[in-house]
Amino acid sequence: MSRIIEGLSYSESHEWVKVDGDIATIGISDFAQKSMGSIVYVDMPEEDDRIEQNEEFGAVESVKAASDLYSPVSGVVTERNAALEDEPGLLNKDPYTNWIIRVRMDNPAEIEALMDAAAYSEFVAGQE
Amino acid sequence: MKNYDRLIFELSREGRCGYSLPEGSWEENTGCLPQNLRRETRPALPQVSEPDVVRHYVNLSGMNYSVDTGFYPLGSCTMKYNPRIDEELASHPGFAHLHPLQPEETVQGALQLCRELSDCLCKLTGMAAFTLNPCAGAHGELTGLMIMRQYHISRGDLKRTRIIVPDSAHGTNPASAAVCGLEVVQVRSTPEGLIDMDHLRPLLDDTVAGIMMTNPNTLGLFETGIREIVKCVHEAGGLLYYDGANMNALLGKVRPADMGFDIMHLNLHKTFSTPHGGGGPGAGPVGVTASLAGLIPEIGRVSAFHGNFGVLMKAYAYILSLGRQNIGRVGPLAVLAANYVKESLKDRYRLPVPSLCKHEFVYDGLARQDAGDGQQVTTLDIAKRLLDYGFHAPTIYFPLLFHQSIMIEPTETESLETLDAFIDAMRRIADEAESSLGLLKSAPHTTPVRRPDETLAATHLKLTWKS
Amino acid sequence: MAFAYFPHTDEDIRAMLSKIGAVSLDDLYADVPGDMLFKGSFDIPDAMSEMELRRKFDGLASMNIPLKVFCGAGAYDHYSPAVVPAIISRAEFLTSYTPYQAEVSQGTLRYIFEFQTMMCMLTGLDCSNASMYDGPTSAAEALLMSVACTRKKRRVLVSGTLLPHVLQVAGTYCRFHGVGLTVIPHRSGVSDLEAIRRELQAGDVAGVMVPGINRFGIIEDLSGFADAVHDAKALLIVYSDPSSLAVLTTPAGWGADIACGDAQTLGIPLSFGGPYIGFLCCRQEHVRKLPGRIVGETVDADGRRAFVLTLQAREQHIRREKATSNICSNESLMALYVTVYLSLMGPDGLKRVNDLSYGGAHYLHSRLLATGLFSEAFDKPFLKEFVLRSKVPAGLLQKTLVEKGFFGALSCGDGLVSFCVTENRSREEIDALVDAVSSLKAN
Incomplete structure (x- = not known):
């Protein structure tokens, strides 16, 4: 069983979003990190890069797999988690405290299309 | 297997040497070059005696598995026996010293060999012409896709920039398509492991350049719907590319051109038994049907000279040793x-x-x-x-x-x-x-x-x- | 009918068919539409025994005319030590597969690791891949790599002093990949920094490729190139002859981000153009955009040093259409060729190869000028290859040399012809070539 945190929003591609004003913090869910195995590299966008909802903004790599990251929201990258450059395995240790990027959202209403913890829990149950 | 844990650098001692070169009697040497064109310190290459070099690499060879030591059941790799006579012939001194840019009249034997090899490949695949220039299977795929794009470009049909690739395809297929500037559209397999026709049909619009297929596919299954696939793709204005990675299954029984394919490559290091060499050199000749033959020169040069000629020699020796009696x-x-x-x-x-x-x-x-x-x-x-x-x-x-x-x-x-x-x-x-x-x-x-x-x-x- | 490569007796075949529940071999193709099956006999030659094969290849070889090679242009007649083919022909290397199963491939993985290290020693850069097909495709891949590294920029600049076939292959790849390629014409035989600077101002350039030694044999002085390229946030790629890097300023020394080229010069026979081996090196920060296989060091379950293919998530078998390249099979065995060659040569042997080539080439250069049939074309420093302006038509010159058993005076257009001398050419051979050329004076 993978861990799911209340109060976050989740996408079908297993990213989570935490909203604080117009800033969205984005990471990957416990389910995502478990299905990847040991993560060896996180490909992140640069600060000030524009990203669009449902479009790819990076990738997470394990030894034998790579999984693209899809942005749950549109906006401009304000921050990337530099700690992941040196220690990508942090995503395996705790995918919820170890976020990947922060984005200044164009339209915070985009969040409404995402799942809450209960809905995501059901969604994941269907995949496990 | 023997364990041996050294790297050549760890055998190095200042003052040892493994080379045998004349002293030379020239008046000038590289010391005459301007200072800023010369490197400041010599490279830290190993300094090792000849016997140490030989023993080191023989010991390394002992840590390898190989076709000559045992059975390789590797799917999609066709690890068949690599005949020794092919190696002997490929190192023939009458070919080893030919410069690739020598005047044609001085390399007639080499050109004749290429011609005879491509004639055989045409006969065995039903294609009309082959280019021997691609150096590996993926290089052949890229070359073949360039021919496919050139076909559409030559007809002024510039919107065909998408290529259909089955979800079971070798990774090189989508990767080659991407290098060729094509957008990959994946077609699903049915639970029986074949291309899902109901998924394929709606994908075939006027933006599709063609489809890449392996037949038999990577599940080892013959695509029994091939006739229908060929018909649909051609009707939609696309071409069919045959990934020859699995050609060994059909060698002597089914020719890709007879199935309706327009362009294909062969992995000579699979079907035609040239050794894999731990990951190359291979050769990936590309064959096309008669109507596309004129497009081969139009795509431009894809490799340095005439392709991996030494590998082509081995493949030709293999074909000749089997001959018409055994190839089937x-x-x-x-x-x-x-x-x-x-x-x-x-x-x-x-x-x-x-x-x-x-x-x-x-x-x-x-x-x-x-x-x-x-x-x-x-x-x-x-x-x-x-x-x-x-x-x-x-x-x-x-x-x-x-x-x-x-x-x-x-x-x-x-x-x-x-x-x-x-x-x-x-x-x-x-x-x-x-x-x-x-x-x-x-x-x-x-x-x-x-x-x-x-x-x-x-x-x-x-x-x-x-x- | 028994055949040497097929171990199956009729009895074996019957037993196997019976296990499958089939009656005949034809049953195995029951899933193929009948009219797609090939019927009849292939119109290819009859099977040949080994004796017949040897005669066949001897016959083909006799149609070639052996020539003493005095040309380069991307393929060089360097000496190769006897040890090299002896190691290469070891079946454990020759007939092994790509080293995906690390436990039974440590031999291959170790020599590739050594190869990577040696290419980094020669180029001065941090990382190398396990090989590319040949020099021109390594150049094409290097250009596409620069586009991937700089993101959003879709144009590259290449110096017109690069070898013609390098420009052609780069042009083919860029055209289909959708990358703009601008060839910057040479200025007095070398890359034109001012013209490159002007093109860079457009701000859309991802990479700039220049040669270390160019198509005219000139050793280019690349001072100032890296600064100009980096100021425009582009990458500098230097196309090099790795043999020359024993003595010449390295790509890293010129400030390059990427080095590529053909390592055929490191002991690989001419063999009518292949197999050769491309190399591709880069600075550490770009390693994730490097195409092809890469070997890394690690430890095994018992803590022993071990080697594996690494950063595989870049590659086609995992990343599919998003891979850094489509390359799969590369030139692994040729990397062994290079590695054994460099192990034998060491820094001093490789320097002597360059000194001998330099000495012979400069001797030929001055002797040819002394015939009065040539004039200096550029008067710039060269190593083993040079061009002269010929007063005799290039075609006639080459034909005359062929008749005397030499391959020299390759036409470079504009009345220029190129010659090359490696350590493999003796003074007597050079004198004989000059005599052959001089015979044209009498006419």
Whole structure:
């Protein structure tokens, strides 16, 4: 069983979003990190890069797999988690405290299309 | 296998040398060059005596598995026997010293050989013309896709920038398409492992350049809907590309042109038995039908000169040694071996697609996957344990259609005794999965190293030796 | 009918068919539509025994005319030590597969690791891949790599002083990949920094490729190139002859981000153009955009040093259409060729190769000028290859040399012809070539 945190929003591609004003913090869910195995590299966008909802903004790599990251929201990258450059395995240790990027959202209403913890829990149950 | 843990740099001592060169009597040397064009310090290359070099590399060779030491059931790799006569002929001194830009009248033998080889390839595939320039299978794919795009461009049909690739395709197919500037559209497989026609039809619009197919596909299945696929793709204005990676199954029985393919490549290092060399050199000649032959020169140069000529020589020697009398038996004997192994192990290994296979087939892990104490025996465990039994592992975790894929291709050059020994080893591993799981989980036990830490390799990159 | 490569007896075949539940080999193709099956006999030659094969290849070889090679242009007649083919022909290397199963491939993985290290020693850069097909495709891949590294920029600049076939292959790849390629014409035989600077101002350039030694044999002075290229946030790629890097300023020394080229010069026979081996090196920060296989060091389950293919998530078998390249099979065995060659040569042997080539080439250069049939074309520093302006038509000159058993005076257009001398050419051979050329004076 993978861990799911209340109060976050989740996408079908297993990213989570935490909203604080117009800033969205984005990471990957416990389910995502478990299905990847040991993560060896996180490909992140640069600060000030524009990203669009449902479009790819990076990738997470394990030894034998790579999984693209899809942005749950549109906006401009304000921050990337530099700690992941040196220690990508942090995503395996705790995918919820170890976020990947922060984005200044164009339209915070985009969040409404995402799942809450209960809905995501059901969604994941269907995949496990 | 012998363990030996040295790198050539660790044998180096200042003042040793392994070369034998004349002193020379020239008035000038590189010391005459302007200072800023000369490197400041000499490269830290090893300084080793000749006997040390020989012993080092012979010792390294002892840490390798190879076709000449044992059976390689590697799916989609066609690890057949590599005849020694082909090696002898490829190093013929009458060819070894030819410069690729020599005037044509001085290289007639080499050109004649290329001509005779491509004639044979045309006869065996039904294609009208071959270019021998591509250096490997993926290079052939790229060249073939360039011809496909050139075909549409030459007709002024510039919107055809998408290519259809089955989800079971080799990774090189989508990758070659991307290098060629094509957008990849994936077509699904049916539960029976064949291209899903209901998914394919709506994808075929006027933006589609064509489709890339492997037939038999990576599940080892002949695409029985091929006639319908050809018809639909051609009607939509697209072309069909044949990935020759699995051609060994059909050699002598079915010609890609007769199936309706327009462009194809052959992996000479698979079907035509040139050695893999630990990952090349290979050769990936590209064949086309008559109406496309004129487009080959239009795409432009794809490699330095005439392709991997030394590899072409080996492939031609192979074709001549089989000749018309034996070439037609390659496919059937390879298919016989694959079906024999498949049937012999299907009680112990899960066979997701039970039908007649061609040169290869796929198991999806053990038939009894739960070892009893909740621990899963993975395909990786089975592969590693096979090494202890003296066999190379099959291709694993490919195709991606199943979680525990074990892809087996025995080829036509393995004897019944070898196949039986492999089957026996696989059965013993299946037994061990139930009786002594630890043995599998910690395998291999007999190799120079065991389960190297790939995560460490990828997170703490050490790509060169440092003193 | 028994055949040497097919171990199956009729009895074996019957037993195997019976296990499958088939009656004949034809049954195995029951899933193929009947009219797609090939019927009849292939119109290819009859099977040949080994004796017949040897005669056949001897016959083909006799149609070639052996020539003493005095040309380069991307393929060089360097000496190769006897040890090299002896190691290469070891079946454990020759007939092994790509080293995906690390436990039974440590031999291959170790020599590739050594190869990577040696290429980094020669180029001065941090990382190398396990090889590319040949020099021109390594150049094409390097250009596409620069586009991947800089993101959003879709144009590259290449110096017109690069070898013609390098420009052609780069042009083919860029055209289909959708990358703009601008060739910057040479200025007095060398890359034109001012013209490159002007093109860079557009701000859309991802990479700039210049040669270390160019198509005219000139050793280019690349001072100032890296600064100009980096100021425009582009990458500098230097196309090099790795043999020359024993003595010449390295790509890293010129400030390059990427180095590529053909390592055929490191002991690989001419063999009518292949197999050769491309190399591709880069600075550490770009390693994740490097195409092809890469070997890394790690430890095994018992803590022993071990080697594996690493950063595989870049590659086609995992990343599919998003891979850094489509390359799969490369030139692994040729990397062994290079590695054994460099192990034997060491820094001093490779320097002597360059000194001998330099001495012979400069001797030929001055002797040819002394015939009065040539004039200096550029008067710039060269190593083993040079061009002269010929007063005799290039075609006639080459034909005359062929008749005397030499391959020299390759036409470079504009009345220029190129010559090359490696350590493999003796003074007597050079004198004989000059005599052959001089015979044209009498006419």
